[in-house]
Amino acid sequence: MPESNAVLKPEELLPATDLTRKTLEQLDRILLGRTELHRLVLIGILARGHVLLEGLPGLGKTALVRTVGHILKLDFKRVQFTPDLMPGDVLGSHILQETSGGKRELIFQPGPVFTNILLADEINRASPKTQSAMLETMQENSVTLLGTTRALPQPFFVLASQNPIELEGTYPLPEAQLDRFLFRLLFDNVDADVLDRIISERRRGELPAPTWQMERSELEMLFQTMSRIYLPRPVSRYIARLVSATHPGNAEATEPVNRYVSYGASPRAAIAIAEAARAQALVSGRPSVGFEDVKFVTSSVLNHRLILNYQARFDRMTTSKLVSELLASMDETGLKLPGDMELAKA
Amino acid sequence: MNTPHAKALQKFARRINLLLAARAVLRISTIWLFVWGAVVLSFRFFNARGWIQVAFISLALLPFAWIFAGWRIWHQPPSFQKVRAAYDRWNACGGLIMAGETADMTGWQDHLPAAAIPPIRWNNGKAFLQLTVSAAFAATAVLIPDRLAHPGGHRHLEIGSIVDQLQAEIKTLAQEKIIPDQQAEETRKQLSELQKDSAGLSPDKTWEALDQIKEADQTEARQATEEALAKTAALAQAGTMAEAMDHAADAGMSPETATQAAQNLASMINDAKLDDGLMNGSIPPELLANLDKLNKQQLQKLMAAMNFTKGKLGNTIGKLANLKLIDADALSACQNAGQCNNPDALAAYLSQCSNGCSLAECQMLGRGGLSRGGPGAPMTWSDGTSEQDQEFKEHALPPANHLSDAQLVGISKTAPKLNDAAVADTPGALAAANAGGGSAHAQSILPEHRQAVQNYFKREN
Numbered sequence: 001m002p003e004s005n006a007v008l009k010p011e012e013l014l015p016a017t018d019l020t021r022k023t024l025e026q027l028d029r030i031l032l033g034r035t036e037l038h039r040l041v042l043i044g045i046l047a048r049g050h051v052l053l054e055g056l057p058g059l060g061k062t063a064l065v066r067t068v069g070h071i072l073k074l075d076f077k078r079v080q081f082t083p084d085l086m087p088g089d090v091l092g093s094h095i096l097q098e099t100s101g102g103k104r105e106l107i108f109q110p111g112p113v114f115t116n117i118l119l120a121d122e123i124n125r126a127s128p129k130t131q132s133a134m135l136e137t138m139q140e141n142s143v144t145l146l147g148t149t150r151a152l153p154q155p156f157f158v159l160a161s162q163n164p165i166e167l168e169g170t171y172p173l174p175e176a177q178l179d180r181f182l183f184r185l186l187f188d189n190v191d192a193d194v195l196d197r198i199i200s201e202r203r204r205g206e207l208p209a210p211t212w213q214m215e216r217s218e219l220e221m222l223f224q225t226m227s228r229i230y231l232p233r234p235v236s237r238y239i240a241r242l243v244s245a246t247h248p249g250n251a252e253a254t255e256p257v258n259r260y261v262s263y264g265a266s267p268r269a270a271i272a273i274a275e276a277a278r279a280q281a282l283v284s285g286r287p288s289v290g291f292e293d294v295k296f297v298t299s300s301v302l303n304h305r306l307i308l309n310y311q312a313r314f315d316r317m318t319t320s321k322l323v324s325e326l327l328a329s330m331d332e333t334g335l336k337l338p339g340d341m342e343l344a345k346a
Numbered sequence: 347m348n349t350p351h352a353k354a355l356q357k358f359a360r361r362i363n364l365l366l367a368a369r370a371v372l373r374i375s376t377i378w379l380f381v382w383g384a385v386v387l388s389f390r391f392f393n394a395r396g397w398i399q400v401a402f403i404s405l406a407l408l409p410f411a412w413i414f415a416g417w418r419i420w421h422q423p424p425s426f427q428k429v430r431a432a433y434d435r436w437n438a439c440g441g442l443i444m445a446g447e448t449a450d451m452t453g454w455q456d457h458l459p460a461a462a463i464p465p466i467r468w469n470n471g472k473a474f475l476q477l478t479v480s481a482a483f484a485a486t487a488v489l490i491p492d493r494l495a496h497p498g499g500h501r502h503l504e505i506g507s508i509v510d511q512l513q514a515e516i517k518t519l520a521q522e523k524i525i526p527d528q529q530a531e532e533t534r535k536q537l538s539e540l541q542k543d544s545a546g547l548s549p550d551k552t553w554e555a556l557d558q559i560k561e562a563d564q565t566e567a568r569q570a571t572e573e574a575l576a577k578t579a580a581l582a583q584a585g586t587m588a589e590a591m592d593h594a595a596d597a598g599m600s601p602e603t604a605t606q607a608a609q610n611l612a613s614m615i616n617d618a619k620l621d622d623g624l625m626n627g628s629i630p631p632e633l634l635a636n637l638d639k640l641n642k643q644q645l646q647k648l649m650a651a652m653n654f655t656k657g658k659l660g661n662t663i664g665k666l667a668n669l670k671l672i673d674a675d676a677l678s679a680c681q682n683a684g685q686c687n688n689p690d691a692l693a694a695y696l697s698q699c700s701n702g703c704s705l706a707e708c709q710m711l712g713r714g715g716l717s718r719g720g721p722g723a724p725m726t727w728s729d730g731t732s733e734q735d736q737e738f739k740e741h742a743l744p745p746a747n748h749l750s751d752a753q754l755v756g757i758s759k760t761a762p763k764l765n766d767a768a769v770a771d772t773p774g775a776l777a778a779a780n781a782g783g784g785s786a787h788a789q790s791i792l793p794e795h796r797q798a799v800q801n802y803f804k805r806e807n
Contacts, residue, residue, distance in 0.1 A: 335432045
């Protein structure tokens, strides 16, 4: 059997699963009431994708990113994006310095982007020029200045946040740039029980220190294991059908998709779903991807990739609703039993 | 692999195939029965012969359709990869069963949930209802009474009067011995069958059959009429001859003439062919056998028999005419046959003829000679055609006074000159005409015409 087809054995997968479990335990312990969000952020990291966090101020976006950085023992930097922020402020710039020998030369001063985890806070407040420079870096994993290309430290993740209110004076990210984020995760308000725990257990909102941290080698091992998660053919076919069905006019497109969607998801979305589903399978302790893994990540992958029309705005149709209906209507296996035959619910 | 999941997966795949095959059989049965019923119904509607055989042979092919449907499903089952995926999803195996397609998953058996065959729900109520309806339709198509299956076909044609007419014709033809009794009986049977089977949906066959019978009757009647005409004419001739012989015998006809006349009479009666066809046997055979040696009493008896036969023939033709089997011309021709004969003239001829009377002469005398047509007809001339109103009357022309008074004064190549200048200068009707004034078109008169114009205006009315 070729190595590419070799499925991980239980003893090979178990250490990686343990690591993800410990990471999630730490996250859940430090940040209360956001289990699913923590899982998705971890999946985003394992899939080597960038994550856009969207939510109201004070919901813990920065705290989440900081905690992830601490647990993974990765270098973490934060940039507060403002309208006057220049690309050089993010990427770095050359500064004229006098050397010990008395000579003067341009020395590159790396920007905050030279880190493992970068929190781009309120990314929609920066000018398009700065956003563009930042997003290009995200795609290339390198910075090119004055003809010199400098690779970013690996792993490199951008966890960007944006505020859905106070949109005056902001520059919403264009769809082409949004497409570079693996996930767009929405921060909801926590319920009263969680708030009660936060108030009673966190004095002045200070976060507890993690009791366990992941070593760099363990993170590398996680990435290696991720690459060996098996994606069965029916599942990959399901992903392809899902993404195709987001395009209006497709044979499997639902009526709401045909009605409300102007442009469907790109092939990059299909790749993102596949990678995220692999990561979800790893976190779940399985060596192969199942349909449930795909369903778990699809909404987060697609919800910033579908371009809706004005009719959707009028009818208050959201991308999440569209994706949920699409997932509910599509038969995952493609078995296509006749209309009067169906598999009983499990 | 012989794991519980592998076994369950195989069973699951078989169950799907079985259910799909059963469904296909059900559907093909439904369609087959419906189509079969429709075909049977249409066969019966159009009264096609042998529909029962066709129906049951086609029904016997149904099992072959089942076999074909089952074979098709069995040999073209759903993709096993998809069946495996469905099994994996239903058992929440998280892709482990799907991965087992290409990889060895033995180590993961302990992590899998217990094997269970996913139940397949087939909502077959509608399919069975359709099958039941289809079967009921097929049964109805077979069992429905003929009058309902073929409503138009059992609406008899209104041919009663035509059949009655034809029956009367056949009865008359049989009574008059024009057609044999057996033929009449067959035709009657044919007519009653036609009346019974005549269908409103396909009347053409009935009309055609009735037309054929009618034509056959008319043909027989026409032939009988021709025969009757010939016999009547022959009998009239023979009757005239017999009557003339009877009268001539009283007037002292010579024995030679009597013998020759008797021979002529025998020849005429033989020409009538009274021993065959119409009125066969109407003349006593002993008379027919001794036609040349008849005495006065036998001759009178023969005359009576011939008159009776003639009358019977006339009655027969009259009946045929009443039934409109022959036209009025044929009837009058028959009635007039031999009516112009003149037995007195023939008797006088026979009594005067001492020896060598020819048959042709006898016939000519008896019939009064040719009256029309034919090359032997005499050419007669009447007075000339009146020429009144067809000829031009001659009228004398009045004398040419002016010309007689004319005097030749000479011959000139140019126009003659007149002394009366006033006449020549008078422009006549054009006196007041102005050129271009629209009153008249002034045209100059050439010198050679001038005199003619002057003469014209000077002439006397």
